[in-house]
Amino acid sequence: MASNPELFIGSDQDFSLELQTLSNPEGELHLRFFLPSGKEFALPATGIAEVLQQAPDEIAPIPNASPLLLGTINLRGKIVWVADLCQFLGDSGSLNTDRPTIPVIAIENQEQVLGLAIEKIGDMDWLDLDNLEAVSELLDSMTPFVSGQWQWQREELEVLNLLDSSKILRSARWAA
Template sequence: MSKIINQMPPSFSQKLVTHKPSLQEDNRRFLGFTIGDSLNALIPLMDLRATIKISLAEILPVPKMNESLLGIINYGGKATWVLDLAHLMGGSGYLSKSQLTTGMGMLFQIQNETVALLIDRVGTIETYDLQQCLPIGEAMFADRMRSFLSGYFIDAEQQSRVVIDIKQVIHTII
């Protein structure tokens, strides 16, 4: 069974309610993660609904679908699509790593569907100034990958952090 991992103790979550981030703060916060072995990526935190641990054995394959759609899982009593983000972006894909039995799912609500992007691990919440978001150059990535990116930031260690365009990712598979 998929398990929510981002739950906090009641006393901690009650303290969080006292500070509601402004829209400007929400637009600046991103969840960091890695795609494949080395691509550092970000997803706008305001788009994220939850992060869950997914057992690969729980994914029910659905025939005749986009090969990046691994299948569905039961999450909260509803069918939730599981998408291999690395494969969709042109990488070798999550299931090619035969030693893995679980992964992390980042859940997004798109229209009436819940979609989980399957990745290796979730990183930290990071804050960036949207004014500092740089455009993706044509020579930086292959066309397939570039179509899913909305820009990138340079972090404190001078590493690039690409921003995933979640609407474009979902639009491609629906």
């Protein structure tokens, strides 16, 4: 009964379906995002627990915590620290927290979860790791956390930096 085309379109209409061929994407799925300075980064989708828009007043500040941390949020009953990724990486920009919501990427590795507050969420893209190049022209403070770079040719040559979420989670910078 549910396969009867008359249920979905009138019996007097022509019932035709166009089959589209789906191409297999090359590479692995990554989330692209931006820091306040405009630098573009990517994280593998497999290491992302969740992407959310968090109201600044729902990030609870913690006294005497590292200046890299904005505070904590409740993520489905679990308390998660939220870090200012711009500050953590030593980027030149400054995260604007005076807005209705802040994009937060919750990264996860071996049951450790950390929220990374960023400037702007980009797109999900299939990126080929075979095209990953060595890190060049990047701040020394960022280099330990970047696995490589892709060169993009748009209006001008742009660089997309691949972050290693496990190195971010295990960084000694959190103890400072």
